[in-house]
Structure formats: structure tokens, C-alpha cells
Amino acid sequence: MKIIETIEEMQSFANQTITEGKHIGIVPTMGYLHDGHMSLVNRARLDNEIVVVSIFVNLAQFSPNEDLSTYPHDLEADKTKCEDSNVDVIFCPNEKEMYPSVPLTWVNVDIITKYLCGINRPNHFKGVTTIVAKLFNIVKPSKSYFGQKDYQQNRVIIKMVEDLNFDVKIITCPIIREKDGLAMSSRNKYLDEKQRKEAVVLNKSLERAKWLIARGETNASKIEFEIKQMINKISGEIDYIEIRNAKNLYKIELIQDDVLIALAVTFDNIRLIDNIIINNKKL
Amino acid sequence: MKIIETIEEMQSFANQTITEGKHIGIVPTMGYLHDGHMSLVNRARLDNEIVVVSIFVNLAQFSPNEDLSTYPHDLEADKTKCEDSNVDVIFCPNEKEMYPSVPLTWVNVDIITKYLCGINRPNHFKGVTTIVAKLFNIVKPSKSYFGQKDYQQNRVIIKMVEDLNFDVKIITCPIIREKDGLAMSSRNKYLDEKQRKEAVVLNKSLERAKWLIARGETNASKIEFEIKQMINKISGEIDYIEIRNAKNLYKIELIQDDVLIALAVTFDNIRLIDNIIINNKKL
Numbered sequence: 001m002k003i004i005e006t007i008e009e010m011q012s013f014a015n016q017t018i019t020e021g022k023h024i025g026i027v028p029t030m031g032y033l034h035d036g037h038m039s040l041v042n043r044a045r046l047d048n049e050i051v052v053v054s055i056f057v058n059l060a061q062f063s064p065n066e067d068l069s070t071y072p073h074d075l076e077a078d079k080t081k082c083e084d085s086n087v088d089v090i091f092c093p094n095e096k097e098m099y100p101s102v103p104l105t106w107v108n109v110d111i112i113t114k115y116l117c118g119i120n121r122p123n124h125f126k127g128v129t130t131i132v133a134k135l136f137n138i139v140k141p142s143k144s145y146f147g148q149k150d151y152q153q154n155r156v157i158i159k160m161v162e163d164l165n166f167d168v169k170i171i172t173c174p175i176i177r178e179k180d181g182l183a184m185s186s187r188n189k190y191l192d193e194k195q196r197k198e199a200v201v202l203n204k205s206l207e208r209a210k211w212l213i214a215r216g217e218t219n220a221s222k223i224e225f226e227i228k229q230m231i232n233k234i235s236g237e238i239d240y241i242e243i244r245n246a247k248n249l250y251k252i253e254l255i256q257d258d259v260l261i262a263l264a265v266t267f268d269n270i271r272l273i274d275n276i277i278i279n280n281k282k283l
Numbered sequence: 284m285k286i287i288e289t290i291e292e293m294q295s296f297a298n299q300t301i302t303e304g305k306h307i308g309i310v311p312t313m314g315y316l317h318d319g320h321m322s323l324v325n326r327a328r329l330d331n332e333i334v335v336v337s338i339f340v341n342l343a344q345f346s347p348n349e350d351l352s353t354y355p356h357d358l359e360a361d362k363t364k365c366e367d368s369n370v371d372v373i374f375c376p377n378e379k380e381m382y383p384s385v386p387l388t389w390v391n392v393d394i395i396t397k398y399l400c401g402i403n404r405p406n407h408f409k410g411v412t413t414i415v416a417k418l419f420n421i422v423k424p425s426k427s428y429f430g431q432k433d434y435q436q437n438r439v440i441i442k443m444v445e446d447l448n449f450d451v452k453i454i455t456c457p458i459i460r461e462k463d464g465l466a467m468s469s470r471n472k473y474l475d476e477k478q479r480k481e482a483v484v485l486n487k488s489l490e491r492a493k494w495l496i497a498r499g500e501t502n503a504s505k506i507e508f509e510i511k512q513m514i515n516k517i518s519g520e521i522d523y524i525e526i527r528n529a530k531n532l533y534k535i536e537l538i539q540d541d542v543l544i545a546l547a548v549t550f551d552n553i554r555l556i557d558n559i560i561i562n563n564k565k566l
Contacts, residue, residue: 011450019304104394105412105446110387129388130447133416137448163388164413165420167294 001082002089007098007138010052010091014140022049026141028132031055031092032072033081036176036184040145041085043173052139053082055092060099061127067269072186091139098134107133107164109156112249116152116262117273120239128153129160136166143169147176149183151260151275155249175274177203183274195267198234202265205230206276209261213278218255231265239264239271246277284365285372290381290421293335293374297423305332309424311415314338314375315355316364319459319467323428324368326456335422336365338375343382344410350552355469374422381417390416390447392439395532399435399545400556403522411436412443419449426452430459432466434543434558438532458557460486466557478550481517485548488513489559492544496561501538514548522547522554529560 004010017024025048027040033053044051055078062068075092082090106126113125136144146154154172161170176184181203182196191199205227212223220243227241244251246258255278262275287293300307308331310323316336327334338361345351358375365373389409396408419427429437437455444453459467464486465479474482488510495506503526510524527534529541538561545558 007448011448015450018301021302101445103446105390105392105443107388107390107416107447110389112387133390134446134448137450140450160388162384163386163417164390165290165294165417167298167420167423 001079001087003079004089004091005093005097007093010089010093010138011140013089014138017050018140023142024048024050024052024140025143025145026052026054026135026139027145028054028056028135030057030071030186031078032074032186033078034176034184034186036147036149038081038085039176040147040173041082041087043171044143044145045086047143047171048141050088051086052089052091052141053078053087054135054139055090056098056131056135058098058127058131059095060103060130061124063121063123066121067187067271070190072189091135098131103130106130107160109160109163112152112159113156115251116240116242116244116249117264118152120264125153125156129156132157133160133164133166136168141168143171145171145173147174148172148277149175149185149273149275151246151262151277152249155247181207183272185272187270187272190270191267195235195270198236199265199267199272201230201234202236202263202272202274205263206261206274210276210278213255213259220253220255223255223261227261227263231263234265236265236267236272239266284362284370286362287372287374288376288380290376293372293376293421294423296372297421300333301423306425307331307333307335307423308426308428309335309337309418309422310428311337311339311418313340313354313469314361315357315469316361317459317467317469319430319432321364321368322459323430323456324365324370326454327426327428328369330426330454331424333371334369335372335374335424336361336370337418337422338373339381339414339418341381341410341414342378343386343413344407346404346406349404350470353473355472374418381414386413389413390443392442392446395435395442396439398534399523399525399527399532400547401435403547408436408439412439415440416443416447416449419451424451426454428454428456430457431455431560432458432468432556432558434545434560435532438530464490466555468555470553470555473553474550478518478553481519482548482550482555484513484517485519485546485555485557488546489544489557493559493561496538496542503536503538506538506544510544510546514546517548519548519550519555522549 025044107129108126209223241263244260246260259278264273308327390412391409492506524546527543529543542561547556
């Protein structure tokens with residue numbers, strides 16, 4: 001497994017790989033890899049001759065009041081996990097390498113970045129799309145892998161790829177959960193014991209919503225209300241609970257077609273998100 | 284020479300070319316090719332195994348009040364010129380191909396797009412950087428060629444390439460002029476006989492500025508004033524006359540280092556730009 005820290009070396013490796021007719025799959029991460037990340041790596045391993053995991057905590061997608069400084073990292077553990085999963089390259093540039101001078105250029109996706117996580121994190125997606133564009137230009141992948149947990153991020157990146165004609169296929173992989181249903185996240189480790197137990201309610205409320213819809217409930221507000229009641233019983237503070245069209249992210253009132261139920265809940269400063277896609281036609 | 288009209292075919296051709304170890308040079312144009320464009324093509328021909336000329340009148344870089352609808356075009360003449368210059372591919376997608384749905388994604392460069400041409404054309408550079416990003420993702424060039432006439436555009440694109448890590452080298456080629464000194468432009472054909480004669484003053488005023496600096500003048504305001512006086516004698520209306528640092532485009536008062544003198548003048552609805560770079564150290 002190669003460890004590459006510079007853009008020049010990464011591009012040169014990518015060019016060489018492509019000239020050899022091989023395809024590169026990238027799993028972009030901020031490190032502190034868990035089984036969710038590794039499920040993306042395993043999927044990438046199946047699809048591509050070369051698998052690159054990028055590890056970079058991207059300051060541009062954090063707001064000043066967010067947890068950039070405390071975001072967990074453990075590069076040695078990440079390396080071991082990648083080695084064990086037959087990753088070919090870890091690309092782990094430092095901040096100076098990725099932002100050598102004041103950046104003036106931003107890749108911005110309008111409208112679908114304004115709601116859900118965009119309300120309380122107004123510059124978040126601009127940071128995400130810009131770093132992903134950078135990574136695509138550096139690593140030159142044919143396919144890129146993201147987890148469904150960041151569902152809105154996936155839709156935003158897919159729209160960016162379409163609009164800017166990146167020759168990269170975006171693969172969205174299922175949410176990986178702890179045994180009790182909590183969606184895996186690098187931030188889970190900051191939950192105290194009580195919060196950790198309570199956080200299970202996020203997934204439970206989504207399962208409850210699924211059950212309601214399976215039973216024939218089609219009123220989105222009613223479902224949102226039921227979820228809200230469940231989460232109000234725990235100490236986490238609701239950021240949003242929303243039901244939207246899974247494809248275009250438009251707000252809906254009537255459950256039909258593919259539906260996204262998404263939520264964000266903050267325990268002290270620890271912000272957790274979760275979601276479920278319900279394909280109403282298949283119910 | 285291949286004529287390619289779809290993104291899919293262009294990307295597939297690019298991928299094949301790169302896999303063969305060949306390099307692509309692109310000359311992005313809006314068509315109606317003149318000797319200025321062809322000088323870029325000739326330079327690209329020297330540097331690359333494969334030369335692609337893109338022809339696309341990019342609506343996104345025109346404001347509603349601008350000359351999009353009357354922008355000149357003559358694809359047959361363009362094809363002949365490209366054929367004669369040993370171009371390998373003309374990439375000429377239509378609008379529907381390049382903007383199949385409402386685009387939500389924009390590549391925007393801040394600050395250096397706000398002055399000079401950015402004042403009267405507030406969305407112009409956002410349109411330019413976005414289409415250039417799209418073209419880079421579609422044509423996958425190693426090098427891209429632009430004329431110095433659009434000097435600010437060149438600096439903006441260079442900054443975009445740096446910030447987003449496009450693996451593309453930007454080559455800026457000298458301004459090509461008519462015999463009487465007028466910078467070549469697809470828009471020159473709209474000048475009437477009187478305007479055409481008057482337009483020569485744009486270049487003459489820049490040459491005068493160069494002469495003043497060679498004589499030891501270091502006061503930027505004084506030079507701007509002299510240029511203004513010359514241009515005020517013709518019917519064209521001054522949009523701007525500015526002296527700036529040629530690299531970072533900062534406004535300067537004292538002539539030193541590399542200096543850009545740039546101007547924009549409008550005859551009726553025909554907006555002409557011209558500029559000169561003066562390397563003070565070499566004087």
C-alpha cells in the first residue's frame with residue numbers, strides 16, 4: 001500500500017494508472033475510519049483495479065463554531081484498516097498541500113444545499129463540493145463512493161458531477177449501523193454513556209416512520225410529528241426532521257414515490273444525522 | 284478531422300487518447316475563428332499529439348442585455364480553418380447538450396473577478412469558469428490555450444486551475460493584431476467604417492503608455508489620464524482604463540514590476556477590449 005502526501009505524486013500516479021488502462025475508485029474520507037467507511041472500501045475493491053482512500057479533514061466544510069479542532073483522527077489505525085482491506089493508495093495531504101494559498105475559487109451547488117443540513121451549516125456544502133472537485137482532479141477516479149448517511153451530500157455531489165460533466169460515477173452505499181441500530185459515525189465516540197443509549201432513538205424513530213407508511217399512512221406532517229414525539233423524549237436537541245422527495249429533495253406533504261426521511265439531532269456539541277429512504281412503490 | 288457533438292463521444296475519445304499515452308491540447312472558443320484563435324491552434328499543434336478546438340457560444344457568460352443573439356458564427360468557415368491547421372477534433376456541442384437541465388452548480392472565482400470587466404459584466408466570469416471547468420472535464424486536456432487579449436480571464440482561469448487542482452497547464456499566447464494594430468476580435472466585424480478607423484486608437488493609446496513608461500514615467504494616474512485623453516477624442520465610450528499588477532491584478536499607483544494596462548471601450552453596443560503587459564525591469 002502506497003502512502004501519498006503530495007498532489008503532484010498523486011496526479012502522477014493517477015496518470016500512470018490510467019495510461020495502463022486501469023480504473024481508479026476513490027473513497028473520500030476525513031479519516032477515523034469505521035465499518036461504514038470500510039463498506040465503501042470493500043465495494044470499491046470489487047469495482048476497480050486501483051482503490052484510493054483519501055484522508056483529509058477539510059477545514060472548508062466546517063463553520064467556526066463547529067468541531068474542526070476536536071474532529072477525531074488516528075492515521076495509524078486508518079492505515080492498518082486500509083492495508084487489511086487491500087487498499088492500493090492512501091492519499092493523505094496536509095492542509096498546506098491542499099490549500100497552499102488563500103483559495104478564491106469555490107464550487108457551489110445552489111438550491112438543494114439551502115435546506116436540511118444547509119440551514120444550520122450554511123457554508124458546509126460549498127466546502128464539500130469544492131474539496132470533492134479538488135479530489136476528483138487530483139485522484140482522477142472513474143468511480144467515487146459515498147455513504148447514504150450523508151444523503152443530502154450525495155445528492156449535491158451527484159448534481160455537481162452532472163452539471164460540471166465530471167467523468168466520475170457516484171456510488172451511494174447503504175448506511176452501516178451498530179448492532180443496536182445507531183448509524184456509524186466518527187462522531188459517535190464523543191457521546192457519553194447516556195447519550196449513546198438515547199441516540200438509538202434516531203434510528204428507531206425512522207423505523208417507526210417506515211412502519212407507519214407500510215401501514216398506509218400518507219400524511220408527511222403526521223409522520224414527522226410522530227418522529228418528533230419520540231426524539232423529544234431524549235436529551236438530544238432536534239435540528240430538523242423532514243420528509244422530502246428522495247431524488248430532487250423537494251418538500252412533500254403526501255407520501256408517494258421514493259421518499260427521504262432525514263433528521264439531525266445534537267447532543268451537546270455532537271451533531272448526529274440519520275435517514276431512511278422509503279420506496280413507496282415497493283411497499 | 285473529427286467533428287464531435289456529444290459529451291459522451293468526446294469523453295470516450297479523450298479516454299482512448301489518454302490510454303494511448305497521448306496528450307490533448309484544447310483551444311476553447313466561441314467560434315467565428317480569426318487569426319488570433321488560429322495562433323492558439325498553431326501553438327497547441329506544436330505542443331500536443333492531439334489538438335481539440337471547442338466551439339460553443341456559452342450563454343452563461345452573457346448578461347441579458349449583451350450580444351448573445353447577434354454573436355457571429357460561421358461553423359463551415361471554422362471547420363475549413365481548423366482542417367487547414369491540422370486540428371484533430373472540433374468539439375461543437377449544442378446548448379441542450381451542454382445544459383440539459385437547469386444547472387445549479389457554478390464555479391466561481393472571487394475578488395479578481397470583481398473589477399475591470401467584472402464591473403459591467405457581473406456574471407461573466409462565473410459563466411466562463413464554469414464552462415471552462417466543464418470543457419476540462421469533457422475534453423481532458425493536458426494544456427489549454429487562451430489569448431492575452433482576455434487577460435483578466437486568463438488570470439481568473441489560472442487561479443481556478445490552481446485552486447481546484449485541475450491537471451491542466453494554461454498557456455497564454457500573445458495578442459494578434461490587424462495590420463493597423465487593432466486587436467483581433469470576432470466582434471470587430473460589427474464596427475462601421477468610422478468606428479473601425481477610430482478603434483485603432485485603443486492600441487495606439489497603449490503604445491503611448493508604453494512609451495511614457497520607457498521614458499521614465501512611474502505615475503499610474505498620469506498614464507491613465509493620457510490614455511483617457513486620447514480615447515475621449517473618438518466616439519467610443521470608455522468602460523475602464525486601468526493599470527494593475529499583472530500577476531495579482533491589484534490596483535497600483537506606482538509603475539514597478541510587471542504591469543497590466545487594460546481598457547474596454549464600447550462603440551454603440553460593440554464592446555472592445557485591449558491590453559498591454561509592460562515588464563518594467565526589462566525596459
